[in-house]
Amino acid sequence: MKQENNIESKIDNIEKMNKKLLLSLEFLRDNINEKKSLEAEETNLKIIKTLIYILDEIDNINKFAIDTGNQELVNNINGVQKNIKKNLIGINVEEIPTANEIFDNKIHKCVQVIESSNEDKFKIVNVIKKGYKYNGNVIRPAEVIATK
Template identity: 30%
Template sequence: MSNEENKVKEEELQQETVEQEETEAEVVGSDADVEWNESSDEPEQDDQDAKIAQLEAALLASEAKVKDQQDAVLRSKAEVENMRRRTEQEIDKARKYALGRFAEELLPVIDNLERAIQAADPENEIVKPILEGVEMTHKSFVDTIAKFGLKEINPEGEAFNPEFHQAMSIQESPDHESNTVMFVMQKGYELNGRVIRPAMVMVAK
């Protein structure tokens, strides 16, 4: 074999050796790249999981805060509504019963006018004009106070009611059922549904 052929063969062997080394290097490089990529992805995934957990915790905290604020708003609205209702009731009560003390002072005046009417002789021509004047005064007086909610309690013939009547005496009576008001000694009065003076009565036994 000539020197020239030997040289060609040597070159071919060297070429094959170089190609084989390059192939091995590529394979080794590929495995190393895979391992490196896998190891480099793990910290990145951990960071994402941690951020997601933080966001979820922040979301839960925000939702709890919103719920607390909604509950506080509802409680505040309920308190305002209750306060408004109580205020309206107090104003209504004050308006209804503001005249209570004044009305109590007027009751003796009504009693005296009624006594004067009962004591007068309607057949006496001298007394008759005076009696008519007293009756007109009494009617005008009663009508005026009735506009402000004052109402008389005159329960003769009705069943005795301790909420509106005060029993001054109890007597047997064949003409009345038991526990019936036989006679009213003094009329009672109520102001807008509240008794300011019970009627003084005689009750059948």
């Protein structure tokens, strides 16, 4: 009888230790998965920022094409921009709206203010650098000129 109680006690202790080990393993697995997820997100953000830099360069080329009156180049660049932006939307990257918008310091960065009696107060009148969101979070605010 005493030996049976001793064996049952040992089995009970083994079961308790097994449960603790399983919980520890689950905790470790969750931490590893979370770390992998954070590392993947950091990598995604680096890639997205690189793509945004490329879009900035394409915008500069587009401005040059417009200034020089090269309509064929403008048309080609517009097609490239449209394809890139479509693909960025597919990975939850979106351009921050600025056209006919009122300045919002959560998504815009005002780099210049101008006086205007024709426009609404704080209306964005020009974009210096486009801004972008990733998964709804601002990764770069739009740099704008707004009215006073």
